[in-house]
Amino acid sequence: MDKQKIYSLLKQYYGYESFKKGQEAIIEHIIKGRDVLGIMPTGAGKSICYQLPALIYDGVAIVISPLISLMKDQVDTLREMGIKAAFINSSLSITQIRKAIYNAKSGAYKLIYVAPERLETEEFIELLQSLDISLIAVDEAHCVSQWGHDFRPSYTRIADMISTLTKRPVLAAFTATATTRVSEDIVNLLKLKDPFLLTTGFNRENLYFEVNKPDKKLDFLLDYLQKNKEKSGIVYCLTRKTVDAVSDKLTKKGFSVTKYHAGLLEKDRRENQEDFIYEGKQIMVATNAFGMGIDKSNIRFVIHYNMPKNMESYYQEAGRAGRDGEYSECILLYSGSDTVTNKFLIEQNSDNIDKTEDYRKLQEMIDYCNTDNCLRNYILNYFSETDLKETCDNCSSCNNDIEHTDITIEAQKIMSC
Ligand code: ADP
Numbered sequence: 001m002d003k004q005k006i007y008s009l010l011k012q013y014y015g016y017e018s019f020k021k022g023q024e025a026i027i028e029h030i031i032k033g034r035d036v037l038g039i040m041p042t043g044a045g046k047s048i049c050y051q052l053p054a055l056i057y058d059g060v061a062i063v064i065s066p067l068i069s070l071m072k073d074q075v076d077t078l079r080e081m082g083i084k085a086a087f088i089n090s091s092l093s094i095t096q097i098r099k100a101i102y103n104a105k106s107g108a109y110k111l112i113y114v115a116p117e118r119l120e121t122e123e124f125i126e127l128l129q130s131l132d133i134s135l136i137a138v139d140e141a142h143c144v145s146q147w148g149h150d151f152r153p154s155y156t157r158i159a160d161m162i163s164t165l166t167k168r169p170v171l172a173a174f175t176a177t178a179t180t181r182v183s184e185d186i187v188n189l190l191k192l193k194d195p196f197l198l199t200t201g202f203n204r205e206n207l208y209f210e211v212n213k214p215d216k217k218l219d220f221l222l223d224y225l226q227k228n229k230e231k232s233g234i235v236y237c238l239t240r241k242t243v244d245a246v247s248d249k250l251t252k253k254g255f256s257v258t259k260y261h262a263g264l265l266e267k268d269r270r271e272n273q274e275d276f277i278y279e280g281k282q283i284m285v286a287t288n289a290f291g292m293g294i295d296k297s298n299i300r301f302v303i304h305y306n307m308p309k310n311m312e313s314y315y316q317e318a319g320r321a322g323r324d325g326e327y328s329e330c331i332l333l334y335s336g337s338d339t340v341t342n343k344f345l346i347e348q349n350s351d352n353i354d355k356t357e358d359y360r361k362l363q364e365m366i367d368y369c370n371t372d373n374c375l376r377n378y379i380l381n382y383f384s385e386t387d388l389k390e391t392c393d394n395c396s397s398c399n400n401d402i403e404h405t406d407i408t409i410e411a412q413k414i415m416s417c
Protein backbone atom coordinates (compact mmCIF):
# COMPACT_ATOMS: atom_id res chain seq x y z
CA MET A 1 0.00 0.00 0.00
CA ASP A 2 1.62 3.22 -1.09
CA LYS A 3 1.31 6.54 0.66
CA GLN A 4 -0.36 8.08 -2.35
CA LYS A 5 -3.31 5.74 -2.04
CA ILE A 6 -3.78 6.67 1.62
CA TYR A 7 -3.71 10.37 0.77
CA SER A 8 -6.11 9.96 -2.11
CA LEU A 9 -8.62 8.15 0.14
CA LEU A 10 -8.25 10.92 2.72
CA LYS A 11 -9.04 13.47 0.07
CA GLN A 12 -11.75 11.47 -1.66
CA TYR A 13 -13.80 10.59 1.39
CA TYR A 14 -12.95 13.21 3.99
CA GLY A 15 -11.87 16.10 1.82
CA TYR A 16 -8.62 16.62 3.78
CA GLU A 17 -5.24 17.25 2.18
CA SER A 18 -3.08 16.26 5.10
CA PHE A 19 -3.06 14.23 8.27
CA LYS A 20 -3.17 15.48 11.80
CA LYS A 21 -0.39 14.58 14.18
CA GLY A 22 0.05 10.83 14.60
CA GLN A 23 -2.67 9.73 12.19
CA GLU A 24 -0.43 8.71 9.33
CA ALA A 25 1.93 6.65 11.50
CA ILE A 26 -0.99 4.79 13.06
CA ILE A 27 -2.66 4.12 9.73
CA GLU A 28 0.57 2.85 8.19
CA HIS A 29 1.11 0.40 11.02
CA ILE A 30 -2.46 -0.90 10.94
CA ILE A 31 -2.21 -1.46 7.22
CA LYS A 32 1.01 -3.40 7.70
CA GLY A 33 -0.92 -5.67 10.05
CA ARG A 34 0.49 -4.42 13.33
CA ASP A 35 -1.63 -3.87 16.43
CA VAL A 36 -1.63 -0.31 17.70
CA LEU A 37 -2.43 1.64 20.80
CA GLY A 38 -3.09 5.31 20.15
CA ILE A 39 -3.28 7.68 23.09
CA MET A 40 -4.39 10.97 21.61
CA PRO A 41 -6.37 13.83 23.08
CA THR A 42 -10.01 14.45 22.24
CA GLY A 43 -10.37 16.05 18.84
CA ALA A 44 -7.06 14.59 17.60
CA GLY A 45 -8.88 12.63 14.91
CA LYS A 46 -8.80 9.07 16.18
CA SER A 47 -11.75 7.94 14.03
CA ILE A 48 -9.88 8.31 10.75
CA CYS A 49 -7.08 6.18 12.19
CA TYR A 50 -9.29 3.10 12.01
CA GLN A 51 -11.82 4.15 9.33
CA LEU A 52 -9.23 4.62 6.63
CA PRO A 53 -7.57 1.22 7.11
CA ALA A 54 -11.07 -0.30 7.17
CA LEU A 55 -11.58 1.09 3.67
CA ILE A 56 -8.29 -0.29 2.46
CA TYR A 57 -8.68 -3.77 3.85
CA ASP A 58 -10.95 -6.40 2.35
CA GLY A 59 -13.70 -7.56 4.70
CA VAL A 60 -15.31 -5.64 7.50
CA ALA A 61 -13.98 -3.69 10.48
CA ILE A 62 -15.70 -4.00 13.85
CA VAL A 63 -15.61 -0.84 15.93
CA ILE A 64 -16.31 -1.28 19.63
CA SER A 65 -17.55 1.92 21.16
CA PRO A 66 -19.24 2.53 24.51
CA LEU A 67 -21.15 5.57 23.40
CA ILE A 68 -24.44 4.53 21.87
CA SER A 69 -25.37 8.15 21.29
CA LEU A 70 -22.29 8.74 19.14
CA MET A 71 -22.50 5.57 17.10
CA LYS A 72 -25.45 6.79 15.10
CA ASP A 73 -23.74 10.12 14.36
CA GLN A 74 -20.59 8.37 13.22
CA VAL A 75 -22.47 5.94 11.02
CA ASP A 76 -24.60 8.72 9.52
CA THR A 77 -21.46 10.71 8.72
CA LEU A 78 -19.81 7.70 7.11
CA ARG A 79 -22.89 7.00 5.01
CA GLU A 80 -22.98 10.59 3.84
CA MET A 81 -19.40 10.15 2.67
CA GLY A 82 -20.44 7.06 0.72
CA ILE A 83 -18.93 4.53 3.12
CA LYS A 84 -21.04 1.48 3.91
CA ALA A 85 -21.48 1.34 7.66
CA ALA A 86 -23.96 0.22 10.31
CA PHE A 87 -24.33 0.06 14.04
CA ILE A 88 -25.75 -2.65 16.23
CA ASN A 89 -26.76 -1.69 19.74
CA SER A 90 -29.67 -1.66 22.16
CA SER A 91 -31.27 1.35 20.49
CA LEU A 92 -32.36 -0.96 17.66
CA SER A 93 -35.35 -3.32 17.70
CA ILE A 94 -34.76 -7.05 17.37
CA THR A 95 -36.01 -6.90 13.78
CA GLN A 96 -33.56 -4.11 12.96
CA ILE A 97 -30.71 -6.05 14.54
CA ARG A 98 -31.61 -9.17 12.54
CA LYS A 99 -31.68 -7.11 9.37
CA ALA A 100 -28.29 -5.58 10.10
CA ILE A 101 -26.85 -9.02 10.81
CA TYR A 102 -28.33 -10.36 7.58
CA ASN A 103 -26.80 -7.48 5.64
CA ALA A 104 -23.48 -7.89 7.40
CA LYS A 105 -23.35 -11.55 6.41
CA SER A 106 -23.90 -10.63 2.78
CA GLY A 107 -20.92 -8.29 2.98
CA ALA A 108 -22.86 -5.04 2.90
CA TYR A 109 -20.64 -3.09 5.32
CA LYS A 110 -17.06 -1.89 5.60
CA LEU A 111 -17.56 -0.87 9.22
CA ILE A 112 -19.89 -2.14 11.93
CA TYR A 113 -20.11 -0.18 15.17
CA VAL A 114 -21.12 -2.17 18.24
CA ALA A 115 -21.48 -1.57 21.94
CA PRO A 116 -19.28 -3.88 24.01
CA GLU A 117 -22.36 -5.42 25.63
CA ARG A 118 -23.09 -7.08 22.25
CA LEU A 119 -20.15 -9.36 22.92
CA GLU A 120 -22.19 -11.00 25.67
CA THR A 121 -24.75 -12.39 23.20
CA GLU A 122 -24.30 -15.74 21.48
CA GLU A 123 -26.07 -14.55 18.37
CA PHE A 124 -23.58 -11.77 17.85
CA ILE A 125 -20.51 -13.90 18.51
CA GLU A 126 -21.83 -16.33 15.91
CA LEU A 127 -22.23 -13.51 13.44
CA LEU A 128 -18.65 -12.41 14.03
CA GLN A 129 -17.41 -15.94 13.44
CA SER A 130 -19.09 -15.95 10.04
CA LEU A 131 -17.59 -12.64 8.89
CA ASP A 132 -14.28 -11.80 7.28
CA ILE A 133 -13.08 -9.34 9.92
CA SER A 134 -10.12 -7.24 8.85
CA LEU A 135 -9.73 -5.03 11.88
CA ILE A 136 -11.15 -4.60 15.34
CA ALA A 137 -10.99 -1.04 16.59
CA VAL A 138 -11.54 -0.46 20.29
CA ASP A 139 -12.54 3.12 20.92
CA GLU A 140 -12.35 4.58 24.46
CA ALA A 141 -10.05 1.66 25.29
CA HIS A 142 -9.42 2.92 28.84
CA CYS A 143 -12.84 1.37 29.62
CA VAL A 144 -11.09 -2.01 29.77
CA SER A 145 -9.17 -1.02 32.89
CA GLN A 146 -10.42 -0.80 36.43
CA TRP A 147 -7.88 1.97 36.97
CA GLY A 148 -9.46 4.06 34.24
CA HIS A 149 -12.23 6.49 35.04
CA ASP A 150 -14.93 4.66 33.16
CA PHE A 151 -14.61 0.91 33.65
CA ARG A 152 -16.98 -1.15 31.49
CA PRO A 153 -16.85 -4.86 32.36
CA SER A 154 -17.98 -5.89 28.85
CA TYR A 155 -14.69 -4.53 27.51
CA THR A 156 -12.91 -7.41 29.22
CA ARG A 157 -14.78 -9.80 26.87
CA ILE A 158 -13.09 -8.44 23.77
CA ALA A 159 -10.00 -10.66 23.99
CA ASP A 160 -12.15 -13.77 24.54
CA MET A 161 -14.27 -12.90 21.55
CA ILE A 162 -11.19 -12.48 19.38
CA SER A 163 -9.87 -15.87 20.45
CA THR A 164 -12.99 -17.52 19.01
CA LEU A 165 -12.28 -16.17 15.52
CA THR A 166 -10.57 -18.43 13.01
CA LYS A 167 -8.40 -15.58 11.71
CA ARG A 168 -7.07 -13.03 14.20
CA PRO A 169 -7.75 -9.54 12.88
CA VAL A 170 -5.53 -6.55 13.50
CA LEU A 171 -6.39 -4.86 16.77
CA ALA A 172 -6.31 -1.09 17.18
CA ALA A 173 -7.08 0.53 20.52
CA PHE A 174 -7.64 4.25 21.11
CA THR A 175 -8.14 6.47 24.10
CA ALA A 176 -7.63 10.07 25.10
CA THR A 177 -6.64 9.29 28.65
CA ALA A 178 -4.33 6.62 29.87
CA THR A 179 -1.85 6.59 32.69
CA THR A 180 0.92 4.03 32.39
CA ARG A 181 -1.08 1.65 34.49
CA VAL A 182 -4.13 2.00 32.27
CA SER A 183 -2.18 1.65 29.04
CA GLU A 184 -0.47 -1.46 30.43
CA ASP A 185 -3.93 -2.83 31.21
CA ILE A 186 -5.10 -2.05 27.69
CA VAL A 187 -2.17 -3.96 26.21
CA ASN A 188 -2.59 -6.90 28.58
CA LEU A 189 -6.37 -7.20 28.76
CA LEU A 190 -6.97 -6.74 25.04
CA LYS A 191 -3.96 -9.00 24.39
CA LEU A 192 -2.44 -6.56 21.92
CA LYS A 193 0.46 -8.20 20.10
CA ASP A 194 3.66 -6.14 20.13
CA PRO A 195 1.60 -2.99 19.58
CA PHE A 196 2.88 0.18 17.96
CA LEU A 197 2.36 2.73 20.69
CA LEU A 198 1.68 6.31 19.76
CA THR A 199 1.10 9.10 22.19
CA THR A 200 0.48 12.70 21.30
CA GLY A 201 -0.53 15.74 23.29
CA PHE A 202 2.00 15.13 26.07
CA ASN A 203 3.88 18.35 25.49
CA ARG A 204 3.36 20.99 28.17
CA GLU A 205 4.88 24.11 26.70
CA ASN A 206 4.54 26.25 29.82
CA LEU A 207 6.81 23.93 31.80
CA TYR A 208 10.53 24.63 31.98
CA PHE A 209 12.65 21.51 32.60
CA GLU A 210 16.01 21.50 34.31
CA VAL A 211 18.42 18.90 35.61
CA ASN A 212 20.93 20.18 38.10
CA LYS A 213 23.78 18.47 39.93
CA PRO A 214 24.59 20.83 42.78
CA ASP A 215 27.36 20.00 45.26
CA LYS A 216 24.94 20.68 48.08
CA LYS A 217 21.31 20.08 47.22
CA LEU A 218 20.06 21.78 50.35
CA ASP A 219 21.93 24.98 49.56
CA PHE A 220 20.55 24.94 46.04
CA LEU A 221 17.04 24.46 47.38
CA LEU A 222 17.34 27.24 49.98
CA ASP A 223 18.71 29.57 47.36
CA TYR A 224 15.92 28.71 44.91
CA LEU A 225 13.18 29.16 47.49
CA GLN A 226 14.69 32.45 48.59
CA LYS A 227 14.50 33.68 45.00
CA ASN A 228 10.93 32.41 44.56
CA LYS A 229 9.51 33.61 47.81
CA GLU A 230 5.95 34.34 46.78
CA LYS A 231 5.48 31.12 44.85
CA SER A 232 3.86 27.85 45.71
CA GLY A 233 5.48 24.52 44.88
CA ILE A 234 6.25 20.91 45.71
CA VAL A 235 9.58 19.40 46.73
CA TYR A 236 9.58 15.66 46.08
CA CYS A 237 11.98 13.41 48.01
CA LEU A 238 12.57 9.71 47.55
CA THR A 239 12.23 8.62 51.19
CA ARG A 240 10.23 9.62 54.26
CA LYS A 241 13.45 10.30 56.11
CA THR A 242 14.52 12.85 53.53
CA VAL A 243 11.08 14.47 53.61
CA ASP A 244 11.37 14.88 57.39
CA ALA A 245 14.91 16.23 57.20
CA VAL A 246 14.26 18.68 54.36
CA SER A 247 10.98 19.98 55.75
CA ASP A 248 12.62 20.50 59.18
CA LYS A 249 15.46 22.46 57.63
CA LEU A 250 13.13 24.64 55.57
CA THR A 251 10.87 25.30 58.56
CA LYS A 252 13.90 26.33 60.61
CA LYS A 253 14.91 28.73 57.87
CA GLY A 254 11.49 30.34 58.14
CA PHE A 255 9.79 29.04 55.01
CA SER A 256 6.10 28.27 54.94
CA VAL A 257 6.31 24.48 54.72
CA THR A 258 4.20 21.41 55.26
CA LYS A 259 4.90 17.76 54.53
CA TYR A 260 3.31 14.53 53.35
CA HIS A 261 4.31 10.88 53.40
CA ALA A 262 2.77 7.50 54.13
CA GLY A 263 4.35 7.39 57.59
CA LEU A 264 2.18 10.25 58.87
CA LEU A 265 -1.19 9.74 60.51
CA GLU A 266 -4.10 9.84 58.12
CA LYS A 267 -5.45 12.90 59.93
CA ASP A 268 -2.16 14.78 59.58
CA ARG A 269 -1.82 13.88 55.95
CA ARG A 270 -5.25 15.24 55.17
CA GLU A 271 -4.63 18.39 57.20
CA ASN A 272 -1.25 19.04 55.56
CA GLN A 273 -2.62 18.46 52.10
CA GLU A 274 -5.40 20.97 52.69
CA ASP A 275 -2.92 23.44 54.15
CA PHE A 276 -1.03 23.31 50.88
CA ILE A 277 -4.01 23.31 48.53
CA TYR A 278 -5.85 26.16 50.25
CA GLU A 279 -2.72 28.30 50.53
CA GLY A 280 -2.19 27.92 54.27
CA LYS A 281 1.33 26.73 53.46
CA GLN A 282 3.34 27.56 50.37
CA ILE A 283 5.68 24.62 50.07
CA MET A 284 4.86 20.94 50.21
CA VAL A 285 7.72 18.55 50.92
CA ALA A 286 6.56 15.04 50.09
CA THR A 287 7.24 11.55 48.88
CA ASN A 288 5.51 10.28 45.75
CA ALA A 289 2.56 9.38 48.02
CA PHE A 290 1.46 12.97 47.56
CA GLY A 291 -0.34 14.35 44.57
CA MET A 292 -2.76 11.77 43.21
CA GLY A 293 -5.93 13.59 42.29
CA ILE A 294 -4.95 16.92 43.84
CA ASP A 295 -6.24 19.88 41.95
CA LYS A 296 -4.18 22.97 42.55
CA SER A 297 -3.69 24.99 39.43
CA ASN A 298 -1.07 27.52 40.51
CA ILE A 299 1.84 25.25 41.47
CA ARG A 300 4.77 27.29 40.13
CA PHE A 301 7.54 24.78 40.72
CA VAL A 302 8.10 21.08 41.29
CA ILE A 303 11.58 20.35 42.56
CA HIS A 304 12.76 16.76 42.74
CA TYR A 305 15.23 16.68 45.57
CA ASN A 306 16.05 13.15 44.44
CA MET A 307 15.79 11.40 41.12
CA PRO A 308 12.57 9.35 41.00
CA LYS A 309 12.51 5.70 39.96
CA ASN A 310 11.37 6.18 36.36
CA MET A 311 10.27 8.69 33.75
CA GLU A 312 6.58 7.90 34.20
CA SER A 313 6.76 8.94 37.86
CA TYR A 314 8.88 11.94 37.03
CA TYR A 315 6.59 13.34 34.37
CA GLN A 316 3.48 12.67 36.38
CA GLU A 317 4.91 14.46 39.42
CA ALA A 318 6.57 17.30 37.50
CA GLY A 319 3.36 17.68 35.48
CA ARG A 320 1.54 18.86 38.60
CA ALA A 321 3.18 22.23 38.03
CA GLY A 322 1.50 24.88 35.92
CA ARG A 323 -1.93 23.36 35.42
CA ASP A 324 -3.18 26.91 34.82
CA GLY A 325 -0.95 27.17 31.75
CA GLU A 326 1.36 29.79 33.31
CA TYR A 327 5.13 29.46 33.19
CA SER A 328 6.33 27.01 35.85
CA GLU A 329 9.60 25.25 36.61
CA CYS A 330 10.37 21.55 36.98
CA ILE A 331 13.83 21.02 38.41
CA LEU A 332 15.45 17.70 39.13
CA LEU A 333 18.39 17.66 41.53
CA TYR A 334 20.54 14.68 40.70
CA SER A 335 23.36 12.98 42.50
CA GLY A 336 24.93 9.55 42.13
CA SER A 337 23.56 8.47 45.50
CA ASP A 338 20.01 8.74 44.08
CA THR A 339 20.85 5.81 41.82
CA VAL A 340 22.05 3.80 44.81
CA THR A 341 18.85 4.55 46.75
CA ASN A 342 16.66 3.62 43.81
CA LYS A 343 18.48 0.32 43.31
CA PHE A 344 18.03 -0.40 47.00
CA LEU A 345 14.31 0.34 46.71
CA ILE A 346 13.96 -1.99 43.71
CA GLU A 347 15.67 -4.77 45.67
CA GLN A 348 13.45 -4.11 48.70
CA ASN A 349 10.27 -4.36 46.69
CA SER A 350 9.43 -7.96 47.58
CA ASP A 351 6.29 -8.32 45.47
CA ASN A 352 8.31 -7.66 42.37
CA ILE A 353 9.63 -10.90 40.92
CA ASP A 354 11.00 -9.60 37.65
CA LYS A 355 13.22 -6.65 38.42
CA THR A 356 14.73 -6.28 34.96
CA GLU A 357 11.95 -3.97 33.85
CA ASP A 358 12.45 -1.74 36.92
CA TYR A 359 16.17 -1.56 36.25
CA ARG A 360 15.58 -0.73 32.60
CA LYS A 361 13.27 2.12 33.54
CA LEU A 362 15.69 3.37 36.17
CA GLN A 363 18.44 3.46 33.56
CA GLU A 364 16.25 5.59 31.28
CA MET A 365 15.70 7.96 34.19
CA ILE A 366 19.46 8.15 34.79
CA ASP A 367 19.96 8.84 31.08
CA TYR A 368 17.55 11.78 31.36
CA CYS A 369 19.68 13.20 34.16
CA ASN A 370 22.81 12.89 32.09
CA THR A 371 21.76 13.93 28.63
CA ASP A 372 23.07 17.13 27.06
CA ASN A 373 20.23 17.10 24.56
CA CYS A 374 16.86 18.79 24.85
CA LEU A 375 15.09 17.51 27.97
CA ARG A 376 11.62 18.08 26.58
CA ASN A 377 12.46 16.01 23.52
CA TYR A 378 13.80 13.28 25.75
CA ILE A 379 10.50 13.22 27.64
CA LEU A 380 8.33 13.31 24.54
CA ASN A 381 10.45 10.65 22.89
CA TYR A 382 10.08 8.52 25.95
CA PHE A 383 6.32 8.72 25.62
CA SER A 384 6.69 7.93 21.91
CA GLU A 385 5.45 11.27 20.79
CA THR A 386 6.26 11.89 17.14
CA ASP A 387 6.90 15.11 15.20
CA LEU A 388 9.35 16.61 17.65
CA LYS A 389 11.03 19.94 17.13
CA GLU A 390 14.80 19.84 17.30
CA THR A 391 15.02 22.01 20.39
CA CYS A 392 12.45 23.52 22.72
CA ASP A 393 14.26 26.63 24.01
CA ASN A 394 12.66 26.02 27.38
CA CYS A 395 14.86 23.54 29.22
CA SER A 396 18.28 23.60 30.87
CA SER A 397 19.89 21.89 27.88
CA CYS A 398 18.47 24.32 25.34
CA ASN A 399 19.04 27.41 27.49
CA ASN A 400 22.42 26.60 28.94
CA ASP A 401 23.74 30.18 29.13
CA ILE A 402 24.22 29.81 32.85
CA GLU A 403 26.60 26.93 32.37
CA HIS A 404 28.53 28.88 29.74
CA THR A 405 28.94 31.76 32.18
CA ASP A 406 30.17 29.41 34.89
CA ILE A 407 32.69 27.86 32.54
CA THR A 408 33.94 31.32 31.62
CA ILE A 409 34.38 32.22 35.27
CA GLU A 410 36.17 28.93 35.90
CA ALA A 411 38.39 29.56 32.90
CA GLN A 412 39.17 33.09 34.12
CA LYS A 413 40.11 31.71 37.53
CA ILE A 414 42.42 29.16 35.99
CA MET A 415 44.01 31.76 33.76
CA SER A 416 44.50 34.23 36.60
CA CYS A 417 46.28 31.62 38.75
P1 ADP B 1 -11.29 12.07 18.41
O1 ADP B 1 -12.06 10.78 18.25
O2 ADP B 1 -9.82 11.86 18.48
O3 ADP B 1 -11.80 12.93 19.51
P2 ADP B 1 -12.47 12.67 15.84
O4 ADP B 1 -12.07 11.45 15.12
O5 ADP B 1 -13.87 12.75 16.31
O6 ADP B 1 -11.49 12.91 17.08
O7 ADP B 1 -12.07 13.91 14.97
C1 ADP B 1 -12.19 15.22 15.45
C2 ADP B 1 -12.36 16.20 14.30
O8 ADP B 1 -11.15 16.31 13.56
C3 ADP B 1 -13.42 15.78 13.32
O9 ADP B 1 -14.19 16.90 13.00
C4 ADP B 1 -12.63 15.31 12.12
O10 ADP B 1 -13.35 15.46 10.92
C5 ADP B 1 -11.43 16.22 12.18
N1 ADP B 1 -10.26 15.63 11.50
C6 ADP B 1 -9.81 14.37 11.61
N2 ADP B 1 -8.73 14.17 10.83
C7 ADP B 1 -8.47 15.33 10.22
C8 ADP B 1 -7.46 15.78 9.28
N3 ADP B 1 -6.51 14.96 8.84
N4 ADP B 1 -7.51 17.06 8.87
C9 ADP B 1 -8.46 17.89 9.33
N5 ADP B 1 -9.43 17.56 10.20
C10 ADP B 1 -9.45 16.30 10.64
Ligand code: MG
Residues within 6 Å of the ligand: 046, 047, 139
Ligand atom coordinates in the same frame (compact mmCIF):
# COMPACT_ATOMS: atom_id res chain seq x y z
MG1 MG C 1 -13.54 9.68 19.22
